Amino acid sequence: xxxxxxxxxxxxxxxxxxxxxxxxxxxxxxxxxxxxxxxxxxxxxxxxxxxxxxxxxxxxxxxxxxxxxxxxxxxxxxxxxxxxxxxxxxxxxxxxxxxxxxxxxxxxxxxxxxxxxxxxxxxxxxxxxxxxxxxxxxxxxxxxxxxxxxxxxxxxxxxxxxxxxxxxxxxxxxxxxxxxxxxxxxxxxxxxxxxxxxxxxxxxxxxxxxxxxxxxxxxxxxxxxxxxxxxxxxxxxxxxxxxxxxxxxxxxxxxxxxxxxxxxxxxxxxxxxxxxxxxxxxxxxxxxxxxxxxxxxxxxxxxxxxxxxxxxxxxxxxxxxxxxxxxxxxxxxxxxxxxxxxxxxxxxxxxxxxxxxxxxxxxxxxxxxxxxxxxxxxxxxxxxxxxxxxxxxxxxxxxxxxxxxxxxxxxxxxxxxxxxxxxxxxxxxxxxxxxxxxxxxxxxxxxxxxxxxxxxxxxxxxxxxxxxxxxxxxxxxxxxxxxxxxxxxxxxxxxxxxxxxxxxxxxxxxxxxxxxxxxxxxxxxxxxxxxxxxxxxxxxxxxxxxxxxxxxxxxxxxxxxxxxxxxxxxxxxxxxxxxxxxxxxxxxxxxxxxxxxxxxxxxxxxxxxxxxxxxxxxxxxxxxxxxxxxxxxxxxxxxxxxxxxxxxxxx
Amino acid sequence: xxxxxxxxxxxxxxxxxxxxxxxxxxxxxxxxxxxxxxxxxxxxxxxxxxxxxxxxxxxxxxxxxxxxxxxxxxxxxxxxxxxxxxxxxxxxxxxxxxxxxxxxxxxxxxxxxxxxxxxxxxxxxxxxxxxxxxxxxxxxxxxxxxxxxxxx
Numbered sequence: 001x002x003x004x005x006x007x008x009x010x011x012x013x014x015x016x017x018x019x020x021x022x023x024x025x026x027x028x029x030x031x032x033x034x035x036x037x038x039x040x041x042x043x044x045x046x047x048x049x050x051x052x053x054x055x056x057x058x059x060x061x062x063x064x065x066x067x068x069x070x071x072x073x074x075x076x077x078x079x080x081x082x083x084x085x086x087x088x089x090x091x092x093x094x095x096x097x098x099x100x101x102x103x104x105x106x107x108x109x110x111x112x113x114x115x116x117x118x119x120x121x122x123x124x125x126x127x128x129x130x131x132x133x134x135x136x137x138x139x140x141x142x143x144x145x146x147x148x149x150x151x152x153x154x155x156x157x158x159x160x161x162x163x164x165x166x167x168x169x170x171x172x173x174x175x176x177x178x179x180x181x182x183x184x185x186x187x188x189x190x191x192x193x194x195x196x197x198x199x200x201x202x203x204x205x206x207x208x209x210x211x212x213x214x215x216x217x218x219x220x221x222x223x224x225x226x227x228x229x230x231x232x233x234x235x236x237x238x239x240x241x242x243x244x245x246x247x248x249x250x251x252x253x254x255x256x257x258x259x260x261x262x263x264x265x266x267x268x269x270x271x272x273x274x275x276x277x278x279x280x281x282x283x284x285x286x287x288x289x290x291x292x293x294x295x296x297x298x299x300x301x302x303x304x305x306x307x308x309x310x311x312x313x314x315x316x317x318x319x320x321x322x323x324x325x326x327x328x329x330x331x332x333x334x335x336x337x338x339x340x341x342x343x344x345x346x347x348x349x350x351x352x353x354x355x356x357x358x359x360x361x362x363x364x365x366x367x368x369x370x371x372x373x374x375x376x377x378x379x380x381x382x383x384x385x386x387x388x389x390x391x392x393x394x395x396x397x398x399x400x401x402x403x404x405x406x407x408x409x410x411x412x413x414x415x416x417x418x419x420x421x422x423x424x425x426x427x428x429x430x431x432x433x434x435x436x437x438x439x440x441x442x443x444x445x446x447x448x449x450x451x452x453x454x455x456x457x458x459x460x461x462x463x464x465x466x467x468x469x470x471x472x473x474x475x476x477x478x479x480x481x482x483x484x485x486x487x488x489x490x491x492x493x494x495x496x497x498x499x500x501x502x503x504x505x506x507x508x509x510x511x512x513x514x515x516x517x518x519x520x521x522x523x524x525x526x527x528x529x530x531x532x533x534x535x536x537x538x539x540x541x542x543x544x545x546x547x548x549x550x551x552x553x554x555x556x557x558x559x560x561x562x563x564x565x566x567x568x569x570x571x572x573x574x575x576x577x578x579x580x581x582x583x584x585x586x587x588x589x590x591x592x593x594x595x596x597x598x599x600x601x602x603x604x605x606x607x608x609x610x611x612x613x614x615x616x617x618x619x620x621x622x623x624x625x626x627x628x629x630x631x632x633x634x635x636x637x638x639x640x641x642x643x644x645x646x647x648x649x650x651x
Numbered sequence: 652x653x654x655x656x657x658x659x660x661x662x663x664x665x666x667x668x669x670x671x672x673x674x675x676x677x678x679x680x681x682x683x684x685x686x687x688x689x690x691x692x693x694x695x696x697x698x699x700x701x702x703x704x705x706x707x708x709x710x711x712x713x714x715x716x717x718x719x720x721x722x723x724x725x726x727x728x729x730x731x732x733x734x735x736x737x738x739x740x741x742x743x744x745x746x747x748x749x750x751x752x753x754x755x756x757x758x759x760x761x762x763x764x765x766x767x768x769x770x771x772x773x774x775x776x777x778x779x780x781x782x783x784x785x786x787x788x789x790x791x792x793x794x795x796x797x798x799x800x801x802x803x
Contacts, residue, residue, distance in 0.1 A: 158708075161680075161717040201682055207666035208679040210719045221728075332707045333682050333716065 009113065016117045017104060020417075023124040024096050026424050027086065028134020029431055030533070031471040033300030034513045035137045037526065038553075039064040040088060041517055043073045045525045046559035047542060047584060053233035055240035058555050059181030059250050061375045062516070065556030066138045067178035068095075076588050083588035085533050089136050095144045096133030100124050102147040106154055107386060110337035111393035118413045119389035125420035127296035127427065128307055128374060129381055135300060139375050142180035146379060148172040149187045150344065153194050157334040160198070160211075166218045170225035177230060177241075181250050182376050188248065189347045195219075198334050254356040254371040267357040267368065276353045276372050283307045283377055284316075284349075284384075291370070293460075294453040296424075297431040299374050301467045302513065303453075303460050307377055308384060311416055319387030320345070322394050341390060345383035352376055361461070369459045440476040441627045443469065443505040467513040470506040471526065477503065477624060478530035484622050485536065494619040495596035496608050497538065499527065502572040503626050509567045516553050521562040521575075524600045525586070531598065532589075539587035539594035541604035546580050574601055583607030593617075663718050665697060680716045681705075 032040055042064040043049045049070060056066050064070060071091050081087045103123055107116035123129055132140045152169040159165040176187045198215055202208030230237040240247060249255060256272045267275065282289040287310045293303035308316060319341075326338040355372035395409050438450055451465035477499060485491055501523055502508065510518045524540040531538040543563045550558035566576045575581060581603055587594045593615070599605035612619045663678045667690055676697035677684040681704045685696025708715060758764050771777050 158711075158713050159716070162714070202679060205679045205682060205684050206668040206675055206677045207664070207719075208677070208682070211679045211682075214719055330682075332704055332711075 013113055013117065017101075017120070020104075020117070020121045020124045021097050021100055023121075023130065023421050023424070024093055024100070024133055026130065026421065027428065028089065028131060029297045029300055029428065030085065030435060031300065031468065031475060032085070032526070032529070033135045033137065034302050034467045035061050036135045036300070037467070037471065037522075038062065038514050038516060039069065039136055039138075040529065041520075041522050041525060042553055042559075043070050044083070044088075044529075044586070044588065045517075045520070045522065045542075046561055047544065047586075049073050049559060050557070052556050053178060053237075054556070055177055055230065055237050055247065056181075056555050057240065057243075057246055057250050058252050059179070059184065060252055060254075061137060061139065061180065061373075063138070063554050065554050066141075066180065067175070068141050069136070069138045069179075072136060073588070080590045081588075082537055082590050083529060083532050085529065088529070089134055092136045092140045093133055095140045096129070099129075099133075099140070099144040099147050102144065102151050103382060103385065106147065106151050107389040109154055109158075110331075110335070110341070110386075111389045112397065114396050114410070115389040115393035118392045118410070119385045121413070121417040122312060122388055122420065123381065123385040125417050125424065126308070126381060126385075127420075127424060128299070128305060128378065130424055131296060131299050131305075132378060137375075138180050139378055142176075142183040143378060143382075145172065145175035145179050146183045146187055147382060149176050150190065150382070153191065154335075154340070156194075158332070160215050160218070160334060163218065163221065166222040167225055170222045170229060173222075173226050174229045174233075177226075177237075177247075178233075180375075181248075181253060182379065185248055185351060186347050186379055189351075190344060193343050193347070197336060197339070201330070201334055201336075255351075256354045256356050265358050265360065267359050271368075272355070272357045273353045275357045275368060275370055276355050279304070279370055279372050280349065280352055280377075284380075285313065287313075288455065290456040290458045291460075292455065293457060294455050295431070296427050298453060298468075301464050302373065303457060303464060304374050304377075307381060309416075309420065311419075312388065315388045315391045316384055318394070319390035322390050323387065338390065341383060341386045345380070345387060348380040348383050352380070361459075366458070435472055435475055436479075438469075438472050438476075440469075440473045441505075447506060463512050466506060467511065470504070470511060473504050473506055473627075474523070474527045474530045476627060477527055478534050478536075480628055481531060481622065481624055482534040482536055484624070488620075488622070490620050490622065494593070494612060494617045495536075496605065496612065496619050496621045497531070497596050497598045498605055498621060498623040499598065499600050500623075500625045501574075501600040503624070508573050509565060519564045519566075521565055521600065524562075524598055524604070527600070528598050531596070537589050537591060537595040538598050539585050539589075539596070540598045540600075541607045542584045542586045543575060543581045543601070543603055543607070544584060545577075546582055575603060578603050585611050663701075665694065667693065680719055 051070055051074065052065050053067055054065070056063050059066065068091070072088050075081070075091055076083055076087055081090075086093075100120060100123065104116050104120040107119050111119075132143065149169075149172040152165065152172045155165050156169060173187070176183055199212055202212040202215075227238070227241060230241065256266065256269055266272070279291045282291055283304065283306050287306045287308075288294065291304055292306050293299070295303075296305045299305045323338040323342040323345075327342060328336070329338055330336045352372055355370065355376065358369045358371065360367045361369045392409075392413065396406050439447070442450065445462060447469045448462035448465040451468050452462070457464075481497055481499070485495065501521075504523050511522070521543065524542075528538040528540040542561075544560055545563045548560060550560050552558040553561065563581050564576045565573055567573050583604060583606075585594075585597060585607065597608040597611060599608045663680050666677045666679065668675050668677075673686055673688065674690045674693040675684055675686050676690070676693040678697060678701055681701060683697060683700040683704055685693045685698070685700055687693040687696055705715070761767070
């Protein structure tokens, strides 16, 4: 039996890995997340969005100009794809798949095939890994870079003399440097540990100092390659590398003591550690509580969700105990698996305790708000699942009595994997049902209450739900427009979709959760995306100032975004200087022309009409003036002036 | 081929040392030591450990680490770097010395040289020559003309 298993091991492993990777095909939430929506607007809302490879001085989750994260637009353009939520998220899904493979390689090198498969499966089906894989933010690519960094360091334990491995390590370090700042800190602490470990091992061995010196030399060459690589990508990276303090602790970093950003509004060190400790404890050991949401999809709106399920917790604790017992165990050359996993766990967990805690928040019961978010906790997922691998390895590779339990244990792990994957599907259906039933005509506190999940969410006010309500309005508007198109048999004709921009009452001008886009017409690209998601290949009109002024929404070169808008009490939302505008039809799709053009203001409608006229296309106009209420027909406009021009107007 | 136990399969140098009356044999490239009361046993122990490590590496498909003199990549690189640094240092120093000497000779030969140089530097001709030279080098310089505030 064992010979058969051994012979077919590569095949079994490949099939199991394919099954694990296929979990990544379970779609994510049908709404853009808070930061994802910003990334989307930053990339697609601009007239042009060139890629930039500068080391971000902010390097936080709210900075979309970080290395490989803005490739969606190039990807869609290059492969002629239609803009959809899933096509926008394709790079994230790929980064997630690469992360899975890298994690498998790391776990396999230390703990063998079976343990690696078990841990990788549980990681892939973990909602806190699955959500970033289906949310186009810097987190997933930073996680991938971090895993690549750890994998290269692990490879160096066995191949410390290979310049190729050191060069690969340089590439991994460059990727870490270009992305999320938290990853940089963890990576370089772990690198320090790696050199310390090599030093301790080699200096105990007579003649080992020579080997250590040669490692340092190779490390120096690797550093030169790293600097060269980053300089090639953008010469200004050289300056960023020289500013070591800013490289590790950007000016906006939310680290207690070090950061002066919130010094006047942040809690003292003891309160900070206790508060963050409580959150960390809840996230790891209690599967929720006062500071965590009941729904994993809510993490897209910056709520927290626990890192591990209670069923998996005993494996993690068992793995930790085994690691602590075998801390000094060295397998071969510089490899000390238990010590490395243990250190990685503490490197990714302990610094979280120093996340800034803000005080005196007017809308919270105790006034405290923790900046410790799921984005930072995400990194801890990797060592946690490596601890699971340690435990599984202990069971599989143990004595006869333990091996007797291996078969039911393997069955239990497979069951947990399937159950977690099913949980992802179930949560998606629950969220979809919520989206369809939520009252989108509401706004403000009344609307936010509807999104409550039954948990305390003590340091997250109802205002976090503002993002959900805002995007639910686009989601429902898209559904209602699609229904109008179907009802009027207009599905195969060019369409001009006119939407009353004032129906988006939740965040007409300033999204609470996303102040970066204040005063811009972000409604049009968002709604066009949701329309495309419903199968209506929609372009939108980008209104620019005639002066072609550029602005920087984040770090990076300024870009051309929509002209500024104004909220007038009488006329509602509109552009500030309508006579000073020029319009561009923004379309991302595989066809030569879009199925529909979306117009949210009269100026945009005029540009769209001109666009159709110039191409000699006859088109139909569909208008959405307000949301459909119960027992009320969808309101549609009948524009006499348009009818006179010979357009077919639906009523 | 599986390594034969007790023989030095690779060509690593085995270090033998004596610490507090104990003999320690080591192969630092493989991070292994063998300890015993006499050198023969220490050597036997380290060779045993070596064969175990080699077995592990071969079964995992990993290459053996190169011996320390081969890992050391830098002697040649350092030699080249040092040569380059010295060369450029010498050239720069020679250039500076040449410029200083030429200036000193010019001042000695033409006593009014500095005066003439100042006049030339402040003249529009210098500006024009500089502009031509920089243009030739592909450098664009934007010179902002100062507007006098004395006049309305």
